[in-house]
Amino acid sequence: MFDSADMFRAFQPHRDKAIVLVTGTAGRDWREISDNETRDLTLQGAMGQTNSAALGFALSQPDEKVVLFDSEGSLQMNMGILGTIAGKKPKNFFHFLMDNECYATTGGQPVPNASEINYAGMAREAGYTATFQFDNLEEFTNNIEAIMKEEGPVFVAMKMIPKIENEPIGRRVRKPQRSRAETIKVLQAELGITAA
């Protein structure tokens, strides 16, 4: 397992102009590391559906590279999306999975079959163009440049150290973050998208 913040720091130099979406507790680390907030998009809002929304955006902008950092808890709630994505074969879609084997935000309870389930294998058999899996930072760092040159849909499963939250929700300190609406507005301006 490796740290999600270290993973994001290794990814950042190879981001280029990709549009990045994150989900899950591990995704929060990205906000401190991203060097292009204009191209960070938030489409969270329903259980397990950020990956579906990211697919929709990727289909709408086929010339833009779209990178989703998904979580395994989210994917388990919406596993059919693997077939949906593979079926549309978006060449610009990069689906990273941050697998910490638990629901970190609710106290660290394990997700079903946490340590044995093979997400990269499922993505491969669903029909993703290329799949990878990493459980250490060094190997990930050595391969990320080549991964970002692949044709999508690409799936990258990564074993992440869980950052478990056990404080009652009312006592948790949340850093201010941009709202979904704000990220959408900024990105649409950046890409010159007007309401259809």
Added chain:
Amino acid sequence: MVQQQAALLKPESLIAEFKKNGVTHIVTIPDSETNYLYELMKEQDWLDVVPSSREGETFAIALGLIVGGKVPVCVIQNTGMMESGDSIRGMAIDAGFPMVMLIGYRGWTRHGVITDSAARYTETFLHAMGINYYLLETDDDATRISVAFEEARANNRPVAVLVGDEYHGFNRM
């Protein structure tokens, strides 16, 4: 004896409405009410069909498409709409974008008693979510799709169109 042509809802009428309203994508899971429509949609070179695995996906995929400047319609059955409750809440209503959904009204009938609970709860569900809706039964109702689009765009909200009959025509008559 007077022969009367039954009033029909033809899939071609729906396709014409989609084109008129600038629809670019159909995000869908086919069902028995919309089967013939699916075949016709696949034939349109201006329309991209996105087949989904579960209805909850359709509203999230549609949101992503809308953010990217496209005009999707979610085409699913009423059973799937009810399965999609959290997705409709978070990805359609809360997102604040115009979104039209075409819902196969399984079990609905204008005559007699409705026995299918899928039909009994459909309008109750839409009321609970605060989503306005229009009913299509024949070609004469097809322009209600344009009404739904106007309303969705005016209020930046989802609007439903309930398909109360199976489509007729298109390779099947």
